[in-house]
Amino acid sequence: MTDNIIEVRDLVKHFPVRVGVLFKRTVGHVRAVDGVSFDLKRGETLGVVGESGCGKSTLAQVLMRLEPPTSGTATFEGRDILKMKGGELRKLRRDIQIVLQDPYTSLNPRMTVGDIIGEPFEIHPEVAPKASRAKKVRELLDVVGLNPEHINRYPHQFSGGQRQRIGIARALALRPKVIVCDEPVSALDVSIQAQVMNLLGDLQTEFGLSYVFIAHDLSVVRHLSDRVAVMYLGKMVEVGTEEEIYEHPTHPYTQALLSAVPVPDPELRDHRQVIRLEGDVPSPVDPPSGCRFRTRCWKAQDICATEEPKLVTRVANHPSACHFAEEKSVVP
Ligand SMILES: Nc1ncnc2c1ncn2[C@@H]1O[C@H](COP(=O)(O)OP(=O)(O)OP(=O)(O)O)[C@@H](O)[C@H]1O
């Protein structure tokens, strides 16, 4: 019996690029997720970090079974998510929930918060019979730090941070085991971000939740993450514990991302080395041969164009997909 609540192996999701009047001709594929493997342990937070378009949301969609994968497997508590049907799939729809980035567009403006938070009970009446729903919704409002008396208000009557709390309450309604947080604080002011992150941390302890926590920026996930996976163009390039990734990064891309994290201490800021990445992220339709990061990498050599580096442990006790992985402290 393993302690992994989710196991993902060689997961691939390609979207066809179609052209023509009726979009019938396929001219290529967006390799949104291109061979990703990882485990999520029960009760842990796995941070997933990478630039826009690297495949983070696509990965979340496949895990939620909102998109079928092109190939690969994903299991939840040992059962294949992608093969689930009927009652098993209904149960999965309770056990894994998602919190989305934009609290402005993800809540239906014509529904009261009571209806928004209680909607999952309509689909899963076994969790809360009709007579007890209003009470449950009030409890959920309280759990996420909102006033239960505001149950009949509409989303526009709440601030951005409060709306995200509504989204979180809704995700909690069915007592899930895993919550996929897809950039839940990216649209919020920095001061509000910390409050929502703290709430998510408290809820994790209270309800024994496991999180896949997606973000653009390494600084956002540090506090909450037990482990962090760094993605680049559909692949994971480095995976390690919070300490391994932040204190002993070995992949040049991770090192570059870390060097861009704002440092509040001016002493440290003056001494650290800033790595500037050249160029843009290449197209996921036609990624570079060999190592996908090589076109922006200052370490790239001939082998990087011909041989794809595997995500294996070379140095520093954690896996890194770089032929020249080397421990380097970025922030002194
Ligand atoms: N339904 C779709 N059809 C075609 N291409 C898609 C689809 N969804 C995503 N893509 C493409 O797949 C790639 C990965 O997108 P994805 O949304 O997963 O990235 P992301 O890491 O979540 O980015 P962001 O940080 O901007 O949210 C992008 O090139 C995107 O344009």
Ligand SMILES: [Mg+2]
């Ligand atoms: Mg996204």
